[in-house]
Amino acid sequence: MxxxxxxxxxxxxxxxxxxxxxxxxxxxxxxxxxxxxxxxxxxxxxxxxxxxxxxVNSQVAVFEGYLRKKYGEPVAIRVVTYDDGLARVSLRAEGDTLRLRTGLRDETAREAMPLRGEIRELFGDADFIVYIPVGVDIDLIRAEIERFKQALVQYKIIQE
Incomplete structure (x- = not known):
């Protein structure tokens, strides 16, 4: 052979x-x-x-790639970590380097910025969320996450 x-x-x-x-x-x-x-x-x-x-370690991109390869889902499995998404406010003395810059959705409307606590409502007490397709078994994904996650880190699995 x-x-x-x-x-x-x-x-x-x-x-x-x-x-x-x-x-x-x-x-x-x-x-x-x-x-x-x-x-x-x-x-x-x-x-x-x-x-x-x-x-494989607890880095998001590495863990996401591992799950995608193991379960044969090249795009459908996503790992989203908590980020408050709030705008960074700079002091006047710091100059233009830290000035708030926001993008435009179109010519007249600015991109939406999350309010304080808005993203935390989506995450609840979880530190990261794993989105998986309907065909993948949640218990298998949960076992893989428990195997590689850091101690005291909370997570949620959402099947789309």
Whole structure:
């Protein structure tokens, strides 16, 4: 069997000296080496999964990427962290570097800014929210979150 990394038929042929490359001997040696292809494919999958788990931490982008890859949802799983979203108010002495800049939704209307406590109402007592599609099991996601989240961090799972 041929994997993406090792061509076992060619490997047997290259390792055998030129004067011993008879068809029957090549056939027999390739038969002995054939199970290594399936074993290496299983090992490669295990190695990929293990590397992915080792590299997962509580960083939002890393954890979100891990959940997306594990459950096969490239865009549908999102992790949103709490940010008060309030405007930073600067002192006059600090100059223009900290001046409040807001974007425009269109020519006449400015972008909406959240009021004090408005975002906290959405989050409740949670520090982050995980949005998942309907087809994904909530209990499996909860187990993954419990495995990688930091202590004393609260979360919510919302199925969309």
């Amino acid at each position: 041929q994997t993406t990394r090792i061509n076992y038929k060619n490997l047997v042929r290259q390792l055998l000296p030129a004067h011993k490359r008879q068809p029957v001997r090549l056939w027999w040696l390739r038969g002995l080496v054939a199970p290594l292809g399936t074993l290496f494919a299983e090992f490669d999958k295990w190695r990929s999964d293990t590397r992915m788990i080792v590299n």
